[in-house]
Amino acid sequence: MANEKLRYPLITAGVGVLFFLAVDTEPAFAHKDKHTAEQLQAFEEVFMEQVKIGDLLFHGDPETQKRLNVNLSNTGTACAMCHPYTSDTHPHQFPKFQEQMNEFATLRNMINWCIEKPNEGEKIDPDGPAMKALEAYIYWSNRNSKLDPGRH
Amino acid sequence: MKWTRSCVSLALIPLHKSLLYGTTGAAAYGLFFPLINTIDIAFAQGGQSFKFAWISDTHLYPKAVNKRFVEKATRAIQEVQAMNPPAxxxxxxxxxxxxxDPVELQLGAxxxxxxxxxxxxxxxxxxxYLDMGATWNKMFGAAPWSFDYKGVRFVGLDTVSHAEDFWTSRKMSAKERMGNMATLDGTLGGAWAAVGAEQLKWLNSTLASWGKDKPVVIFSHNPLYEYFPPWNFWVRDWRGVHEILKPYSNVTNIHGHTHQVLYNEIGKLRSIGMLATSWPWPYAPEGVPILTRPMIRVDPGEPFDGVGWSIHTMDPTGHVENQYKMWRKEVFADAGVDSNAQDSHEVLSPRVADRI
Incomplete structure (x- = not known):
């Protein structure tokens, strides 16, 4: 019985709170402010930091591999030895059917194939920091290439 | 074998077929590419035909680190030794x-x-660049050098020892210096490939005693023309080289470093790029000579694809004929889709992480 006595005052208070929230608070927006130059610079810095890490990984830097706990090669070779300037990596053509893998592949699939086959290294987490950095560097270096997915 | 001086009597100057076809033929895949692997017309007699072999760019690591490069170098070496008649x-x-590393050079030896x-x-x-050539010169002898053989003057150049000092001010160790120089698309090494003033002078005086119409073959690690400077696919003083070679009507440069099928002619100088035994490089983003018939795009999963060595045949006119011994059936691309040269969709940027 005591609970029933309390019910109506509680409901009344709850409705009051909801009314207050509906009337007196700002609605939530995903992008409520215009971007400032500082923000854009910060975004760029975040991206370029990943590009630089990817560049170091791509060129076989042992310290960066150790820090990210990856082993991209067991033969002394590095990605850049076959792909100077990331040439012939063709990120703009993925996803596509990749002959060597005999499957429809993404750039990340191809990166791991290269690590495992020619480099005889150890496959990396496809969503991990090393993969993201490699992807950032390869895309950055090819940023002026023509997007052409599926092209061989 | 005795290395003697002799000369080839030329009745007429050999005219290479590319001069007849011009660049129009060279621009289209598979139509008119008679430049390599063909027999040129012999306009003159009197010289002697003979063969010599080229191997380069084995890029050996110590055996325990990389067996594949050893296997590929070994295959080339065995095939050269098996030539019958021998080169x-x-x-x-x-x-x-x-x-x-001296261990790597010792393995090669x-x-x-x-x-x-x-x-x-x-x-x-x-x-x-580990020890500034000390081990190399001790084991294999210093360049430049020249010798005359069956009417041809052969010259070997050093195009690698002239890098500007980027290491001292940065307090780099010898290994760090070597690491930078070993990175093709590195930025610190800069335009290191050069013949150098002293060697240019030597080349000029070495050729001065040689007839202007007699065959000259110049071996260099880097190409003696401007193909793609950022990867040192050139020598920075190539104009000086060409100036010296201008009076000579039959000069062939055979070079390594580029790990790909390449052919060019500038004036009377022919240039032929050699394969590596270690791995092929993609064509540079720009500067591929229009006279080059691009090599086929190879399978990165097949270690023996796109690499190899070369047999050169000197015909009686003093013309060098190159035969790529690539370990695959087809050497040349017949269509753009089978080559990585001249891909207009691919636009590349230099690396960033080693820039100061």
Missing amino acids: DFLIFGGDMAQLG ELLKEITIKKVFIPGEHDW
Whole structure:
């Protein structure tokens, strides 16, 4: 019985709170402010930091591999030895059917194939920091290439 | 074998077919590419035909680190030794080692012992920048050099030892210096490939005693023209080289470093790029000579694809004919889709992480 006595005052208070929230608070927006130059610079810095890490990984830097706990090669070779300037990596053509893998592949699939086959290294987490950095560097270096997915 | 001076009597100057076809033919895949692997018309008699072999860019690591590169170098070496009749000599065109380590150079020397014909050597940058050529020169002799053989003057150049000093001010160790120089698309090494003023002078005086119409073959690690400077697919003083060579009507440059099928002609100088035994490089983003018939795009999963060595045949006119010994059936691309040259969709940027 005591609970029933309390019910109506509680409901009344709850409705009051909801009314207050509906009337007196700002609605939530995903992008409520215009971007400032500082923000854009910060975004760029975040991206370029990943590009630089990817560049170091791509060129076989042992310290960066150790820090990210990856082993991209067991033969002394590095990605850049076959792909100077990331040439012939063709990120703009993925996803596509990749002959060597005999499957429809993404750039990340191809990166791991290269690590495992020619480099005889150890496959990396496809969503991990090393993969993201490699992807950032390869895309950055090819940023002026023509997007052409599926092209061989 | 005795190395003698003799001369070829030329009734007419050989005219290469590319001069007849011009660049129109060279621009289209598979239509008119008679430049390599064909027999040129002999306009004159009197010289002697002979063969020599080229191996380069083995990029050996210590055996325990990388067996594949050893296997590929070994295959080339065995094939040279198996030539019947044998080649008259082997030219090793540099980059025997990957990181200039004496262990790597010693491994190369051991493997090359299997070849019993005369061997001559020029250095690559990978052989040089750990100890600034000390081990290389001790083991394989210093360049430049020249010798005359069956009417041809052969010249071997050092195009790798002239890098500007980027290491002292940065307090780099010898290994760090070597590591930077071993990175093709690195930025610190800069335009390191050069013949240098002293060697240019030497080249000029070495050729001065040679007839202007007699055949000259120049071996260099880097190409003696401007193909793609950022990867040192050139020598920075190539204009000086061409100035010296201008009076000579029959000069062929055979070079390594580019790891790909290449052909060019500038004036009367022919240039032929050699394969590596270690791995092929994609064509540079720009500057591929229009006279080059691009090589086929190879399978990165097949270690023996796109690499190999070369047999050069000197015909009686003093014309060098190159035969790529690539370990695959088809060497050349017939269509753009089978080549990585001239891909207009691909636009690349230099690396960033080693820039100051």
